[in-house]
Amino acid sequence: MIQDNYSLTEEQIKHFEVFGFLVRRNVFTTDEVAKMNEEFDSRRAVLLEGTDPEEKRFFDNWPNRNPETPFISSLLDDPRIYQHSEQLVGEDSVPVHSNANSYSQDSGWHPDRTDHNICTIKNVMYLQPTTADRGALRVIPSSHKNPLHKDLLRIGLRGFKENDSQFLKKSGLCGADIPCYIFESNPGDIITFYEWTWHAAFGGYKDRRTCTFNFYRNPKETDEIAAMQLEVKNYAEETRTLGTVGLQFHPTWLENPDHYPRRERWINWLKEWGFIQAQYK
Ligand SMILES: O=C(O)CCC(=O)C(=O)O
Numbered sequence: 647m648i649q650d651n652y653s654l655t656e657e658q659i660k661h662f663e664v665f666g667f668l669v670r671r672n673v674f675t676t677d678e679v680a681k682m683n684e685e686f687d688s689r690r691a692v693l694l695e696g697t698d699p700e701e702k703r704f705f706d707n708w709p710n711r712n713p714e715t716p717f718i719s720s721l722l723d724d725p726r727i728y729q730h731s732e733q734l735v736g737e738d739s740v741p742v743h744s745n746a747n748s749y750s751q752d753s754g755w756h757p758d759r760t761d762h763n764i765c766t767i768k769n770v771m772y773l774q775p776t777t778a779d780r781g782a783l784r785v786i787p788s789s790h791k792n793p794l795h796k797d798l799l800r801i802g803l804r805g806f807k808e809n810d811s812q813f814l815k816k817s818g819l820c821g822a823d824i825p826c827y828i829f830e831s832n833p834g835d836i837i838t839f840y841e842w843t844w845h846a847a848f849g850g851y852k853d854r855r856t857c858t859f860n861f862y863r864n865p866k867e868t869d870e871i872a873a874m875q876l877e878v879k880n881y882a883e884e885t886r887t888l889g890t891v892g893l894q895f896h897p898t899w900l901e902n903p904d905h906y907p908r909r910e911r912w913i914n915w916l917k918e919w920g921f922i923q924a925q926y927k
Contacts, residue, residue, distance in 0.1 A: 652729040662734055666790030667839035669829060673726050674771065678717070679833040683773050685715040686855055690748055693891050704806065706748040708891045710857060711899040718746065719899065722859060723906055727769060730838065731861040735767055738864040740915045742766075745858050745890060752850040754805040754814075754821055755786075757795065758841035763873035765863035766841040773855035776831045780849040783837060784826040790842035798844055808848075822848050864915070878920045882927035895922050 654668070662668040674682075693708055710718045721727050722741050732739055759766060776782035789795050798804070805811030808821045824846075829837045839845065841860070865874045885894070895916060902909045916922050 652725045654730045654733050658730075659733060662838065662840075665787040665827075666843035667785045667787070667827070667829075667837060668730075668734075669831075669835065669837050670730070671835045672832075673836045674834040676834065679773060681717045682771075682857065683833075683855070685718050686746055686748075686773060686857075689715050689746065690853070697891060704888060705750065706891075707745045707888060709894045709896065710744040710746055710859070711894065712892055712896045713898045715746070718857060721857070723909060726836075727859050728861075728908065731767060731769065731859070734838065735765055735861050735863040738911075738915075739861045740864065740912045741859055742862050742916070742921060743858070743860045743894065747856045747858065749781075749847075749850055749854040749856075750852050752808060752821070753845075753847045754808045754811055755798070755803045755824060755844055755846040756806055757789070757798075757804075757844050760795070760799065760842070761873055762792075762842065763867075763869045764865070764877060765870075767838055767861050768841055769836055769838045769859040769861075771833065771836050771857050772831050773833050773857065775833065776829070776847075778822075778828045778830060778849070781847050781851065781854045782831065782849070783829045784822075784824075784846050784848070785829065785837075785839055786824065786826050786844040789844040790840040795842055795844070803844070821846055874919060878924050881921060881924040885925070894925050 654662075658668055689708060689712075690706065692714070694706065697706070711722070712719060722744055728741070731741075758768065770783060772781070772783070774781070786794070786798065789798060802812030802816075803814070803824070805814065808814060811821070813819075814821060826846075831837070862874075865871045900913055900922070902913065913922075
């Protein structure tokens with residue numbers, strides 16, 4: 647039974663603002679995680695049958711909002727996902743990307759976003775237990791803000807694969823040597839971070855699983871509006887680069903059969919900004 651109050655405390659909000667991330671434990675139950683893994687299994691099997699193994703993809707990933715994974719798809723409408731997200735980036739925030747991801751390797755240090763004119767947060771749930779040497783997400787506290795955010799770019803830490811990082815290559819350090827918080831987790835725990843926050847995961851293995859739920863702050867200022875317009879313009883190309891298989895905004899999700907008012911607001915916003923049309927380009 648879903649409780650109806652998942653509000654963050656003032657201290658949790660302060661933690662998020664100052665350190666750029668927040669951890670919540672046991673947000674979903676063991677049974678719910680089992681259901682997610684079952685849906686993940688069957689969707690992955692179908693999609694892998696239809697994809698070319700030679701095709702260049704960073705990792706296998708597909709949108710959560712599809713009728714083949716109904717429980718996972720329902721999670722955006724669950725207060726355990728949207729309530730704290732709205733507290734962190736605004737009551738008029740909107741989930742744009744929400745994906746299931748199956749990784750086969752490590753992820754080197756990177757922020758998802760460097761442009762501070764777009765404010766997005768990512769909720770990530772790992773569907774298997776994670777430890778420091780087995781795929782736990784690492785975040786560099788307070789790296790969402792400058793000067794640290796830019797300093798890490800300047801020294802050349804970024805590299806989706808460890809070998810791509812100029813800083814690691816030249817320093818002789820490895821990714822795991824970088825000072826950070828390590829999110830060791832059990833399925834059902836959730837980490838939320840600003841997409842500006844630098845993160846990585848080491849100790850990767852085949853079919854390491856996450857489900858992600860991102861929320862975008864509604865842009866108000868001129869620079870924010872221009873940045874969002876650019877985001878829409880680049881949307882189709884970025885989706886292709888990531889190798890995401892399937893429509894992000896599936897027609898069955900857009901139908902909103904239960905007439906959820908919040909989802910209706912999201913759909914209107916996504917239409918107004920052009921995200922829904924962009925997925926067909
Ligand atoms: O678990 C991983 O490999 C990293 C995940 C990541 O980079 C992300 O969710 O943005």
